[in-house]
Amino acid sequence: MRSIIRAVQRDHGCRRPDAAQRTGPPGSGEEDPASGVVRCFGERPVPYDEPVEESGALVEPSPGELLAAARGAVAEGSPLIVAARSDAYAGFLRSLWLEHPELAVGLVMTTGDVVTPVGPGPGYHELSVDERGGVWRRESVPLELPEGEIPLGPDDVVLVSGGGKGFGHACAKALGEATGARLALFGRSEPDDDPALAADLGALTTDYAYEPADLGDSLAVAHAVRALEERLGQVTAIVHAGGVNRPARFSELKDGEIALHVAPKVGGLEALLAVVERPRLVVTFGSAAGRYGRACGSHVALANGLMRDRARKAGSLVRRVLTIEWGSEGRCDLFLRLLAVSDLSGTVSVRTGEDPHPQK
Numbered sequence: 001m002r003s004i005i006r007a008v009q010r011d012h013g014c015r016r017p018d019a020a021q022r023t024g025p026p027g028s029g030e031e032d033p034a035s036g037v038v039r040c041f042g043e044r045p046v047p048y049d050e051p052v053e054e055s056g057a058l059v060e061p062s063p064g065e066l067l068a069a070a071r072g073a074v075a076e077g078s079p080l081i082v083a084a085r086s087d088a089y090a091g092f093l094r095s096l097w098l099e100h101p102e103l104a105v106g107l108v109m110t111t112g113d114v115v116t117p118v119g120p121g122p123g124y125h126e127l128s129v130d131e132r133g134g135v136w137r138r139e140s141v142p143l144e145l146p147e148g149e150i151p152l153g154p155d156d157v158v159l160v161s162g163g164g165k166g167f168g169h170a171c172a173k174a175l176g177e178a179t180g181a182r183l184a185l186f187g188r189s190e191p192d193d194d195p196a197l198a199a200d201l202g203a204l205t206t207d208y209a210y211e212p213a214d215l216g217d218s219l220a221v222a223h224a225v226r227a228l229e230e231r232l233g234q235v236t237a238i239v240h241a242g243g244v245n246r247p248a249r250f251s252e253l254k255d256g257e258i259a260l261h262v263a264p265k266v267g268g269l270e271a272l273l274a275v276v277e278r279p280r281l282v283v284t285f286g287s288a289a290g291r292y293g294r295a296c297g298s299h300v301a302l303a304n305g306l307m308r309d310r311a312r313k314a315g316s317l318v319r320r321v322l323t324i325e326w327g328s329e330g331r332c333d334l335f336l337r338l339l340a341v342s343d344l345s346g347t348v349s350v351r352t353g354e355d356p357h358p359q360k
C-alpha cells in the first residue's frame with residue numbers, strides 16, 4: 001500500500017503539537033515547511049526487534065466498547081491494548097496516548113488468534129503480527145509522487161460532499177477546471193443564508209449544481225443526489241469531503257460531540273455509497289490524525305479511522321478507492337496529482353514535519 005506524506009504544521013486551536021508529534025521521518029530535517037516543497041513517503045513493514053511483553057487485549061471492540069475502555073484506562077491509569085484486523089483505531093489510540101503519555105496504549109493488528117505482543121511500559125506501541133507469529137512495525141520510505149492522468153473527463157459527474165465551502169470546494173473547483181467534469185455539490189447550508197457559500201459557488205467556472213443536505217440524514221442525501229442528477233446526469237464519481245473538526249481533549253468529550261464527528265464521515269459515506277450505483281472512483285478526505293493521532297483530535301481520529309476502514313471495504317465493489325489523509329493544510333494541486341495515481345486503491349497520508357510512523 002502506498003502512503004505519501006507531506007508534512008505541515010499548524011495549531012489546531014487546542015495546543016501546538018508536542019515534540020513527539022513533530023519527530024520527522026528520515027530526511028525530514030532537510031525540509032523547510034514554509035517552502036511548500038512536497039516530500040513523499042511510503043511505508044513498509046520491518047521486523048520488530050525490541051523486546052515485547054505478552055498482554056491481554058480488547059479484541060475487535062466496537063467504537064462504543066473502545067470509548068468505554070479508553071475512559072476506564074484514563075480514570076484508572078491502566079494499559080489499553082486493542083487487537084484488531086485493521087488500523088481503524090490507530091489514530092484514536094495514539095491521540096489518547098499523546099494526551100496521556102503516562103499510559104501504555106497499544107494496537108496490535110492481527111489476522112488470527114495470536115498472543116498479543118506489546119512494547120514494554122508506557123508509550124504508544126503499534127505492531128502487526130503475521131500468520132506465523134512474526135512481529136512487525138512500519139517504517140517510512142521516501143517515494144516519488146507518480147505522474148499520470150486524472151481518470152475523469154467532461155462526461156463525468158462528480159458528487160462532492162462538503163463541496164460548497166472550504167477545502168472540499170477548492171478541490172472540486174480545481175477538479176472541474178482540470179477535467180471538465182460536472183460538479184454535483186452539497187453541504188448543509190443554503191446559499192441564500194450563507195454569503196460565503198454563495199460567493200464560493202459564484203466563483204465556479206464549470207458546470208455545477210448545489211443542493212442542501214445533511215450527511216447524517218441518509219434520506220436527505222438520497223433526495224439531494226436525485227435532484228442533482230436530474231440537473232447534471234448520473235453521478236459517476238464521489239469525493240467525500242464533508243465533515244467537522246472541533247478540537248477537544250478526550251477527557252472533555254461528550255458522546256454527542258463524538259457522534260457529531262463520526263456521523264458525517266462514516267454514516268455519510270454509507271449514505272453516498274447507498275445512493276450512487278457503482279461509482280468509478282471514490283475519494284474520501286481523512287486527516288493525518290486519523291492514522292497517526294493528534295492531541296485534542298481523538299474524536300476526529302476515530303471518525304477518520306472508521307471512515308478509512310469503511311472506504312477500504314468499499315474497494316471490493318468500487319474499482320478505485322482512495323483515502324487522502326490530509327495534514328493541517330490541504331493543497332488542491334496535490335489532490336489532483338493524487339487522483340492521477342494509477343493505483344488508487346489505498347490510503348495516502350499528506351502531512352509535513354511529523355513522523356509518519358511514530359513508534360512511541
Ligand SMILES: NC(=O)c1ccc[n+]([C@@H]2O[C@H](COP(=O)([O-])OP(=O)(O)OC[C@H]3O[C@@H](n4cnc5c(N)ncnc54)[C@H](OP(=O)(O)O)[C@@H]3O)[C@@H](O)[C@H]2O)c1
Nearest residue numbers: 162165166167187188189214215241242243326328329330
Ligand atoms: N483543510 C485541511 O487542511 C484539512 C486537513 C485535514 C483534513 N481535512 C478534511 O477535509 C475536509 C474539509 O475540511 P475543511 O477544513 O475545508 O473543513 P470546513 O471548512 O469546516 O468545511 C467542511 C465542509 O463540510 C460540510 N459539512 C460539514 N458537516 C456536514 C454535514 N453534516 N453534512 C453535509 N456537509 C457537511 C460543510 O458545509 P456546511 O457547513 O454547509 O454543511 C463544508 O462544506 C474534511 O473532511 C476534513 O476532515 C482538511
